[in-house]
Amino acid sequence: GESVGLHLPTLSVQEGDNSIINCAYSNSASDYFIWYKQESGKGPQFIIDIRSNMDKRQGQRVTVLLNKTVKHLSLQIAATQPGDSAVYFCAESLAGGFKTIFGAGTRLFVKA
Amino acid sequence: DGGITQSPKYLFRKEGQNVTLSCEQNLNHDAMYWYRQDPGQGLRLIYYSQIVNDFQKGDIAEGYSVSREKKESFPLTVTSAQKNPTAFYLCASSPTDSRYGYTFGSGTRLTVV
Numbered sequence: 001g002e003s004v005g006l007h008l009p010t011l012s013v014q015e016g017d018n019s020i021i022n023c024a025y026s027n028s029a030s031d032y033f034i035w036y037k038q039e040s041g042k043g044p045q046f047i048i049d050i051r052s053n054m055d056k057r058q059g060q061r062v063t064v065l066l067n068k069t070v071k072h073l074s075l076q077i078a079a080t081q082p083g084d085s086a087v088y089f090c091a092e093s094l095a096g097g098f099k100t101i102f103g104a105g106t107r108l109f110v111k112a
Numbered sequence: 113d114g115g116i117t118q119s120p121k122y123l124f125r126k127e128g129q130n131v132t133l134s135c136e137q138n139l140n141h142d143a144m145y146w147y148r149q150d151p152g153q154g155l156r157l158i159y160y161s162q163i164v165n166d167f168q169k170g171d172i173a174e175g176y177s178v179s180r181e182k183k184e185s186f187p188l189t190v191t192s193a194q195k196n197p198t199a200f201y202l203c204a205s206s207p208t209d210s211r212y213g214y215t216f217g218s219g220t221r222l223t224v225v
Binding site: 034036041042043044045046049089099100102103104105 | 118147153154155157160170202204213214215216217218219221
């Protein structure tokens with residue numbers, strides 16, 4: 001069945017460095033992808049999204065890249081800050097569907 | 113401020129009891145969702161509702177029930193039939209099509225005692 005998975009369960013980076021969080025998806029019919037950030041004890045927050053007709057989208061300090069050929073999604077965080085420490089989820093929305101499927105999440109640790 | 117509110121933040125349930133988790137939104141979103149989150153795992157869909165008075169089972173609906181009598185409210189009841197209810201429960205809402213991102217509540221942590 002469809003699944004959204006993450007390559008690394010934890011990622012530790014030095015403050016000021018760039019972070020890259022990866023995600024694989026299996027359903028080529030998915031047409032919408034989202035990254036969420038979840039801080040401890042809180043609900044996930046929408047960070048950035050990308051539609052399947054795009055390869056790249058930039059936000060404030062974040063960039064999402066979509067490679068449909070290998071079904072890969074990544075989230076890049078520039079100049080990582082302590083406040084970026086959280087669990088990051090990628091999610092895919094199936095074309096014509098109503099449900100979003102979430103990956104297991106990657107925990108990002110930022111070392112001062 | 114528009115948002116989605118879950119209550120209570122912490123809930124303790126005795127064996128054999130039913131408990132109800134509240135979820136209210138003032139975003140005028142048509143769709144609402146309930147997810148369960150266990151440690152080390154992603155979000156698993158319990159139930160979702162696209163419109164008032166209509167809801168659909170998600171991937172792990174057994175042992176749970178919902179109602180959608182008002183657009184703003186989507187309460188989740190964890191019944192005694194749910195054998196392992198200890199988890200973090202998240203409610204979310206979105207415009208009609210989920211491809212516009214979800215707004216999540218702050219969650220309810222349910223513990224069986």
